[in-house]
Amino acid sequence: MDMKKLIKTAGPIALLFLLLFVLEKTLPTTSMLFVVLKKGAIYALVAVSMNLLNGFTGLFSLGQAGFMLIGAYTYGILTIPLEAREAVYQYFDGGIVSFTVPVLVAIAAAGLVTAVFAYLIGLPVLRLKSDYLAIATLGFAEIIRAVFQWDKLGPVTNGSNLLKRFPVFTSTLFPFAVAGVCIAVIVLLINSSYGRAFKAIRDDEIAAEAMGINLAKHKQMSFTISSFFAGIGGALLAMYQTTVQAAAFRATMTYEILLIVVIGGIGSVTGSCLASFLFIACSEWWLRFLDEVTYIGAFQVPLLSSGFRKVVFSVIVMIIVLFYSRGIMGTKEFSLDALFRFFKKRFGKTKKEDVAG
Amino acid sequence: MKRVLAISLVLCLVGVLAAGCTPASQTSGNVIKIGVYEPSSGDNGAGGKQEVLGMEFANTVVNTVEIGGKTYKLELEIVDNESSNDKGPSAAAALVSAKCSVVLGSYGSGVSIAASDVFKNAGIPVIGASCTNPQVTLGNTHYFRVCYLDPFQGTVLANFAVDNFQAKTAYILTKLGDDYSAGLGNYFKEAFVKLGGSVVEETFQEGNSDFTAYLTTAINSGADVIFAPTSTEAASLIIGQAVSQGVKIPLMAGDTWDSSVILDAAKGSDLEVFVSTFFDEGDNTALGSEFVKNFKKWLNDNPDKKNNNGGNDIVAAVSALGYDAYMTAVEAIKKAGSADPKAINEALWDVKLTGVTGDIAFDEVGDAIRNVAYIKQANTTDASWIFVAIQGVE
């Protein structure tokens, strides 16, 4: 492999982790920054997995929340300590799952279980085209949500009640590491021969088929892999939230992830990552002041009250959707080279003029 | 056009960033922050707002505390958990990052449980005002509460149903995925079955607005009482549709229904609605009547507060609990003699005070020891509450 290229990609990532480590050691752990970083990393993974499907394979699926739900539940069910089960499954006599597995195994299991569900769902659903596919996957997500709340399944899923007391992460590095590895795998996949086949399907299904690409198999593959990572994202989300409840995995969650993908640029992995951190930071942190009634002197700033943050936020989202439909990155990827080129192009000229002047 | 838009967008973002990065309010030397983790929007928004009112009012009554000869100002840091278990933890994190010494809340047991670990990890004690599910405090050393618990409340209501209506069959309607609703429904069922009754149970989903089918099932099952421990949002739908279907069976619910929303919905009908609650406006203890009088005055003096109370000056039980939770926190801070969350947490175990809702002292789980509940009936002609009985458990 090209050494230079390796350094150029691995270097910044290593730096990022180092920076995180230092931040964690220096800043108080209660800073909102860490909340944003944790949740942002999780959403980045889920957004990239959705991008694999929507942006790279051209399958417009809206089932992400449902798959995250499966992942989150799998993780929760497998890791709640035995001594806590009696309390968690209080209405179901401690539940019927009577073993626990290590955290990393549970995360992998979350992905695998989700992938199996996705495979089964994909069999009928992937024959549908564009918006019909979207609405069918949305429907499946709703069905999954209902099934997981069914009290007959209570001994496993705890019915509609919260799952809690499972191990959660203590360091911001953990979600970053897991999400980072997963995103790296997705990137490798996208740049592989299969990734090219996915892109071919996105560009022109009929031509792709004429090139010998088995549509059903490849769509199924993309759908299952994407769901695998959505499941892992779900498991991480469970760890972040410290509790899991099926009721929270509504279509709104899928819409938010979709909007992240759109803001980042459909077909750009780095775009999705950047956008998810921006999205989470705006909605959880930076725009929070809009929700508080604020006085400047005796003057009450108009409009500011609970919920205004979301209005401002959705207006920003609409502006991006309408006027910058390519998102932050379009289909391009972010890299140091590209950044350097960008600045050179923008500011190179002025510099020359300075010299001349 | 596009460029202007782009530039303005970027400017907005930068501005917002600047605003976000500079901590909005630093803990200066003489301020102790008390976090308020309550819903002011969503399903439980109406109730949450009333609970906050109690705390805000308490803050006007006692807004300083003296520690070691130095006077500290008490400030409320209020966040909205949106009644949502998935939005709650972020709101809680905002309180943690604002360096609150102690947190009050929340209305709604689900959100309280959901954020519990966030506070636990930060080492901040929390005092729940009206979250009645046992799971909130069970197994935690940082979560306390000033109200009674659902097993108690469920038993009280079951007793009441049997004593007053000679009920044999109860129809229980709970909301899926709502800890409060499921828990209370469950405890009611247990107690009711123990008393020799039988139950028909159904659940509804988030966002459901059609309760006619449920009510029909209730009628068809020959139930003597309908027990529906739900949020006020669902409650107004259930009541409205019960009225239009001409339901003659008495409706019963827990503390959440003690709200003017219920009164408005039932107004002008001949529906019988009973609720159990923590506090009654007609309370005749010195402390209670004093609180009612001053709280009403405060509401009437502040139109926007009155608005938050649903536009009237009826004192909700949760406001009284909010008041008591705040006072408990103040007491703990005094006892700890410091603004350090850990010290306050330690001190809370030994706090004893007489609140407007009765005596408050915590047991080994962190729950206030309570033994009575107030039962009230909705007066459907003038939209007010009629005090029915003080019910305990034998």
Added chain:
Amino acid sequence: MGFLETNLPYIMAGVSVGGQYALIAIGYTMVYGILRLINFAHGDIFMAAGFMMVYLSASLPLYLSIPLVIILTVLLGFLIERSAYAPLRKAPRMSIMISAIGVSYLIQNCAWYITSGLAKQYPAIPWISESVTVFSSTTKMVTVITPVLTFMLVAALVLLIKHTKFGMAMRAVSKDFETSQLMGIKINSVISTTFIIGSFLAAVGSLLFFSNYMTVTPTAGSMPGLKAFVAAVFGGIGSIPGAVLGAFIIGICENIIKGLGLTTFSDAFTFALLIIILIAKPTGLFGEKSTDKV
């Protein structure tokens, strides 16, 4: 208790809610027929109409507020089309759909902001909010008049589409966008009119729906909206009678499921139905088949 007394309330509730879904579903099916767009914001327009009624009726008498609500809703639908969909007419279909999701997000958040996410009591409208007794089961007048009103409106709409010049233009546009443009049909005005009709029906549907259930919340539109869309797909998207039939089937089935005690699955059932129909007969009951040209 006789069989009728036991089960009639379920059926009546089903017919009533079916009629309300039908009025929303028409908006979906007409827009999809022309733009091939799932107008995710349609359910929220319906919800917005509910809130307008709540706020307007607080200060205006009903005979003024009802027409005003309908006019404002129509205006809202028109503005959404002009500002969020019209600029994207040349863009890929996915972009418009995302725009629709964005609009839905925006309307919901605005409603959340204005009401703080609290439920609002819907005003009682005289006569249609009154209770009546049908075969010994008590219900609201609105339950009875909904199906009647729905059928009248649908009949009027079908006549409009069959026999007027605008209807012809609409049918032409839904068959072939470009060609009808070449034939001199003003595409934009046809699309706008479609949104206006859809929003009008949604406003009427909202009057009936909320008179029945009495409470409006910011998310009140999303579930009925999705179900109405399922109804439109079920009946064959683009077909108005299909949408109406689908809506009634879904409304009735949903209530029967609740009657059977499977309440957890009443929403899931609707989506299961959707998936089954999509897989078995993707064009729905009355939809037309279209083949891609290679």
Added chain:
Amino acid sequence: MRENVLHIENVTMQFGGVVAVDNLTVDVNKGEIVALIGPNGAGKTTAFNCITGVYEPTNGLVSFFGETIVSNHPRGKMKKLYAGQNREFCTKVVSQTPDKITKLGIARTFQNIRLFKNLTVFENVLIAKHMRMKQNFLTATFRLNFMEERRVREESLALLEEQGLLGVKDELASSLPYGVQRRLEIARALATDPKLLLLDEPAAGMNPQETQELADFIVQIKDKYALTVFLIEHHMDLVMRISDRIYVLDFGKLIAHGTAAEVQKDKRVIEAYLGVAEDA
């Protein structure tokens, strides 16, 4: 007699009540260049689509090197609606997706160029190699197929060089001029290692000069890759110059068949192209 490559027998394609291809029988032998001509809407592309599995013909059979790849008879609704001939011709149903047929060795181009527009020229060719690579998604993701990947890249580069496309290797396919796009589409088809190449109007939109070059090019690749070529074309000079045999379709029916010289003289062909003279 040369070995038979493609055999189409009694193929009928009916859409609803419209019979687009009616009882078509065609044979293409090894090493031949065979043309399918006819006026617009005669059903030529539909015939191609039936061969490549894009459509499932209503009735008839297609075999490739003697192996049946498509076979059908009127079923279901078509039982009643069927308006073609020879309904009882075959009883077996063989239906394959286009990718399977491509894998067998039939490659095609499209009338309205269908390149992967957002991908580069190089990627367009690489995608055609995907199906023949020995790998699965795990080996591909973790680069355990690097030998295979390297081989494929080298082969694709060689192919691009040969087709004179090496210079535009990293350009987006959609940014190429029209003529180059046509060439890329053929190159991409060649990358699937076909035995039979189906060209759907390869010279559409070309001027006489370009058409001439294309004709030479087709003959050249045919020889080089030991291909058999079956093409649809409107440019008569191209067709007449390179085709060994010509089939003529009109309104879905085969109206003539033979060498260029024979077809040119056929009265029905002239009528179909020029219209029937109204007899006074």
